[in-house]
Amino acid sequence: METNYETIVIGGGVVGSGIAYHLSERYKEGVLVLDKKYPMSGTSGSTQAWVWVHNKTPSWYAEFSMYSAELYPYLSKKIGDVEYKRTGGLSPFFNESDREKAEKLAESYRKIGIKIKVLSREEVLEKEPYMNPEVAGATYSSIDGNVNPFRLIDMYMRAAKRNGVRYSTYNKVTEIKKHDGKYAVVSDNGAFECKNLILAGGTWSREIGDMLGVKIPVNQLRGQILVSEPLKPFLNFTISGLRQANNGEVLMGYSMEEAGFNRATTLDVIQETANMAVQYVPGLRKAKIVRAFSGIRAMPEDGFPILGKVPGHENLYVAATHSGVTLSPLIGTLITELIMDGETSIPIDRYSLSRFG
Amino acid sequence: MKTDVLIIGGGPAGLSAAIETASRGLDVTIVDEASQLGGQLNQQTQTLRPLPSVYEPMRGFELAYKLIEQIKGLSVKPLLNHRVVGFYADGSAGITDEENVFPVKAKKIIVASGAAEKAVAFPKWTMPGIMTIGAAQTLINRDFVMAGREAVIVGSSDFAMETAMQLMAVGTRVKAIIEKQSEVSAIDQEKVSELSRNGIPFYFNSFIKEVRGNGQVEQIDIELPDEVITLNVDLVCMDGGRMPILDVFYQLGCSFGFQEELGGWVPQYSNTFQTDREDVFIAGNAAGISTQGPLLLTGMIAGISVSEELQAIRSAEANEMRETLWKELGLLEYKEVYSGRVKHLENFTSPILKDQFIS
Numbered sequence: 001m002e003t004n005y006e007t008i009v010i011g012g013g014v015v016g017s018g019i020a021y022h023l024s025e026r027y028k029e030g031v032l033v034l035d036k037k038y039p040m041s042g043t044s045g046s047t048q049a050w051v052w053v054h055n056k057t058p059s060w061y062a063e064f065s066m067y068s069a070e071l072y073p074y075l076s077k078k079i080g081d082v083e084y085k086r087t088g089g090l091s092p093f094f095n096e097s098d099r100e101k102a103e104k105l106a107e108s109y110r111k112i113g114i115k116i117k118v119l120s121r122e123e124v125l126e127k128e129p130y131m132n133p134e135v136a137g138a139t140y141s142s143i144d145g146n147v148n149p150f151r152l153i154d155m156y157m158r159a160a161k162r163n164g165v166r167y168s169t170y171n172k173v174t175e176i177k178k179h180d181g182k183y184a185v186v187s188d189n190g191a192f193e194c195k196n197l198i199l200a201g202g203t204w205s206r207e208i209g210d211m212l213g214v215k216i217p218v219n220q221l222r223g224q225i226l227v228s229e230p231l232k233p234f235l236n237f238t239i240s241g242l243r244q245a246n247n248g249e250v251l252m253g254y255s256m257e258e259a260g261f262n263r264a265t266t267l268d269v270i271q272e273t274a275n276m277a278v279q280y281v282p283g284l285r286k287a288k289i290v291r292a293f294s295g296i297r298a299m300p301e302d303g304f305p306i307l308g309k310v311p312g313h314e315n316l317y318v319a320a321t322h323s324g325v326t327l328s329p330l331i332g333t334l335i336t337e338l339i340m341d342g343e344t345s346i347p348i349d350r351y352s353l354s355r356f357g
Numbered sequence: 358m359k360t361d362v363l364i365i366g367g368g369p370a371g372l373s374a375a376i377e378t379a380s381r382g383l384d385v386t387i388v389d390e391a392s393q394l395g396g397q398l399n400q401q402t403q404t405l406r407p408l409p410s411v412y413e414p415m416r417g418f419e420l421a422y423k424l425i426e427q428i429k430g431l432s433v434k435p436l437l438n439h440r441v442v443g444f445y446a447d448g449s450a451g452i453t454d455e456e457n458v459f460p461v462k463a464k465k466i467i468v469a470s471g472a473a474e475k476a477v478a479f480p481k482w483t484m485p486g487i488m489t490i491g492a493a494q495t496l497i498n499r500d501f502v503m504a505g506r507e508a509v510i511v512g513s514s515d516f517a518m519e520t521a522m523q524l525m526a527v528g529t530r531v532k533a534i535i536e537k538q539s540e541v542s543a544i545d546q547e548k549v550s551e552l553s554r555n556g557i558p559f560y561f562n563s564f565i566k567e568v569r570g571n572g573q574v575e576q577i578d579i580e581l582p583d584e585v586i587t588l589n590v591d592l593v594c595m596d597g598g599r600m601p602i603l604d605v606f607y608q609l610g611c612s613f614g615f616q617e618e619l620g621g622w623v624p625q626y627s628n629t630f631q632t633d634r635e636d637v638f639i640a641g642n643a644a645g646i647s648t649q650g651p652l653l654l655t656g657m658i659a660g661i662s663v664s665e666e667l668q669a670i671r672s673a674e675a676n677e678m679r680e681t682l683w684k685e686l687g688l689l690e691y692k693e694v695y696s697g698r699v700k701h702l703e704n705f706t707s708p709i710l711k712d713q714f715i716s
Contacts, residue, residue: 042716203716264610264714267443267451267458292443296716 001168001189006030007196007339008185010173010208012039014149014324015331016200017156021079022332024163026340031165032194034187036172036204039153043202046263046295048225048251049149049325050238054089054116054141055105056323060350061304063112065323067346068330069143075329079159082152083246089144090119090128091240092135092280102139116141130234130283146238148246149325156328176211181314196339198317202298203261205306205320214310217301217356218320220260224269225253226277227291228284235281242277250284252277256297263294298322307331307351308338318353360386360434362663363450363463365441365605368396369649370641370656371469372424377660378467379431381669386461388436388452395421396471397491398649400498403519405649407689409657409682418498420649444608448636465636465663468605469656472620472642475597477511479565486574487593490520497527505592509533509577511565512596513541515648518548520594525555532588534559535579544691568593601643609637612708618697619645625701625708629662629679630655633708638663645698651690658682 007023009016012035020033039045051069056062072084093102099118106116117140124131124138157167168189175186176197183197199216201208209216230248237243242252254276255269270292277284298320300306305321317338319331334344362378364371367389379385393399401417408414415423442458443451449460474489476482486505488496490512493504508529510521513536521531534552536542539561541549553559566578566585574593579586599620603613606624611632613622626632626639640659641652658679665675687695 261716262714263716264608265443266446267460268446270443271458294714 002032002166003190003192005032005166005192005194007032007198008183008192008194009033009198009200010185011035011200011202011204012157012167012169013042013044013200013202014153014156014328015202015319015321016198017153017160018328018332019198019200019319019335020165021156021160021163022336023339024160024165026336028164031160032192033160033165033167034171034173034185034192035167035169038169039157039167040150043295043297044149044153044324046225046293047149047223047297047325048243048253049147049152050089050243051084051086051145051147051326052089052238052323053114053143053326054109054139055091055240057105059108059112059114062109062114064305064330065326066114066143068327069145071329071333072145072147079155082155083148084145085147086143086145087236087238087243088140088142089240090124090138090140090237092124092131092138094132094134094136094279096136099137102137105139114141114143128235128237128239130281132280132282144238146243147325152325152328173208173211176208178212178313183316196315196317198319198335199310200319202320202324203296205298205318209318212313212316214313214316214318214353215356216306216318216320216353218306219299219301220258221297221299221322222255222257222259222262222294223253223297224255224265224273224292224294225251226270226273226289227251227293228287229290231287234283239280241280249290250277250287252284259296261296263296265292265294298324301356305331305351306353307334307348308353311352311354358386358459358461360384360461360463361667362386362465362467363388363461364467364469365450366396366469366471366641366643367391367394367435367437368469368471368641369398369420369424370471370643370652370659371396371467372421372428373653373656374467374469374638374640374660374663375433376424376427376431377657378664378669379428379433381664383432383664383667383669385431385433386436386463387433388439388441388450388461390438390440392438394425394435394437398424400495401649402498402523408650409653409685409689412653417649441605464667465638466609467638467640467659467663468609468643469639469641469659470602470605470643472599472646473602474599477595477597480567482568482595484568484570484574485572486570486591487568487595490517490594490596493592493594494520494523497523503527503529504594505529505590507532507590508592508594509535509579509588509590510594510596511535512598513543513549513559514596514598515543515545515548517594517596518543518545518552521552521557522548524594529592531557532590533557533579535563535565536561537564538562565593599642599646601646603643606632606637606639606643607713609634610712610714611637612711614701614704614708614710616645616697616701618693619701622710623701625705627705628683628702630659631662633705633711645694645701647690647694651686651694654682654686654689
């Protein structure tokens with residue numbers, strides 16, 4: 001296998017593969033993606049995969065997410081059908097007292113051009129007839145939706161490979177050295193050299209940063225998800241907490257726990273999740289749960305993406321974020337611009353690693 | 358709910374583990390998804406031999422009765438029609454009665470989840486009238502329903518030979534035994550000769566090419582080495598072997614090894630039948646596919662080890678008993694299986710699959 005590359009991406013998940021694909025649109029050779037297992041075996045393969053803008057705060061982060069969501073229809077045209085559906089997103093509330101908070105959120109979004117409606121009980125039930133009739137209202141955003149994460153990453157990989165990107169999988173990076181202005185990346189299956197190095201290690205970002213003496217403050221958060229038996233299509237929207245997939249299965253989950261890299265499921269959270277789902281959609285009480293799984297998600301210490309050049313290290317870039325599915329088309333585009341053009345079409349200074357001091 | 362010992366699976370291994378623990382004063386809970394204890398023994402009408410020296414040879418359902426007799430009067434709580442569906446963060450088992458899920462906190466868990474049959478696939482194999490040999494046996498012996506009038510058996514293991522004879526005993530005409538290898542896989546040649554004496558043809562190096570029927574199987578094509586023959590049947594019993602049921606071990610985070618002689622993937626365990634989770638023990642077919650005698654012995658060893666851990670028996674005594682039972686296991690178990698088991702124990706500290714939930 002070729003050992004010299006222009007650019008190496010560490011991590012082939014939705015963020016790393018998104019970057020590799022977008023890079024491959026601009027130059028056809030010299031990109032290698034290294035993955036310790038196989039893309040989709042980690043976070044990117046254990047997600048509900050919402051493309052979600054609304055109720056992200058503050059509004060500048062929602063705006064950033066919106067730009068990415070807007071890229072999805074175009075992305076599908078380029079890489080193929082990723083089962084992206086702009087269903088619209090509903091975030092229900094059950095107490096009338098929450099309406100004021102919802103109005104405030106809508107107002108702050110309006111200033112930056114994101115349209116969010118605060119729906120009455122009747123409007124919610126008209127949109128989503130199977131929602132609990134005790135719902136008080138919901139915020140609604142038309143740009144929200146979801147995607148099939150397996151198709152998304154698979155299509156990223158296929159398109160990237162067609163453009164000449166190489167993948168080396170089940171190949172863990174063990175050491176990174178810098179010499180003569182280049183990066184030497186040592187892996188289980190040999191050493192590689194590159195000019196540009198992109199750290200897209202997701203939940204392992206901290207460990208990979210340590211190899212270069214760079215502190216990337218990303219923690220792990222566990223999310224547990226339940227899957228129902230396939231049901232007739234009956235949910236129209238992506239609801240904060242659950243969605244119905246194309247094959248009829250309903251995915252349910254909103255949990256966040258600190259459990260390190262432990263992907264086990266626990267009945268405590270499974271029962272909580274089932275109760276949440278039944279509160280939102282009472283009809284789910286009759287559905288059979290066929291599967292439960294956990295995903296370990298990346299969560300930067302302050303919750304916001306870490307993107308761009310690594311201060312003090314030439315040609316070293318980092319992309320570590322929560323909500324990788326939502327943000328991947330935008331992150332791929334911006335990191336490509338940064339490497340190829342030296343600047344980005346929308347500012348990303350706010351997301352620099354330097355903010356952590 | 359709290360208990361000293363939670364036994365998952367109320368078949369022969371689970372019951373013999375229950376006898377060993379409850380008879381030493383421990384509080385035992387057995388959970389089983391069936392409506393009665395005894396597991397597969399309930400439909401086994403054949404005489405089981407050899408059994409451990411404490412038991413006379415007897416029929417399967419008689420053994421079930423005998424085992425259940427022994428837990429009467431002891432502190433054993435059977436949770437029938439219940440299933441373990443997962444575990445809570447504090448280690449409690451989540452048990453459902455199909456309505457609610459409730460936690461059971463146990464000091465030790467013995468998993469005796471048994472074996473699952475493997476099917477043999479061929480074109481249109483999902484048609485009604487096509488079932489595993491175990492399903493056919495359950496229909497005739499437990500439910501008293503004739504599985505079919507004219508049958509073929511695919512496979513020639515001891516279990517398949519046994520089932521063929523039981524089908525004949527209830528009036529089903531067995532038209533052929535179809536085996537893809539060049540000889541029978543059954544070890545007990547007596548049953549094979551008896552079937553031959555009854556004029557049942559054995560087709561070796563053969564397999565089912567296709568089945569046909571309107572709503573249920575009516576006709577099958579058998580590919581013999583040099584021709585294809587067609588038989589009219591309304592029952593096809595297939596024997597794809599059995600494999601340990603592993604779901605619970607997986608949920609408990611146990612390690613696994615692969616041992617062909619034991620049925621494939623098997624949880625790792627030591628000679629005390631303790632898994633690499635110190636509160637979890639294993640017994641029965643889950644610890645390697647075997648015959649009823651050895652299965653009882655594994656349950657006894659696991660029960661003794663748990664009794665020792667919970668200080669219901671002194672270590673010296675437990676060691677001595679285990680040693681005797683292991684010797685008996687070596688005598689009773691098919692050589693191939695026993696040597697597979699010994700090899701499996703050696704891999705205890707170097708499992709192929711471990712830390713499956715650590716990403």
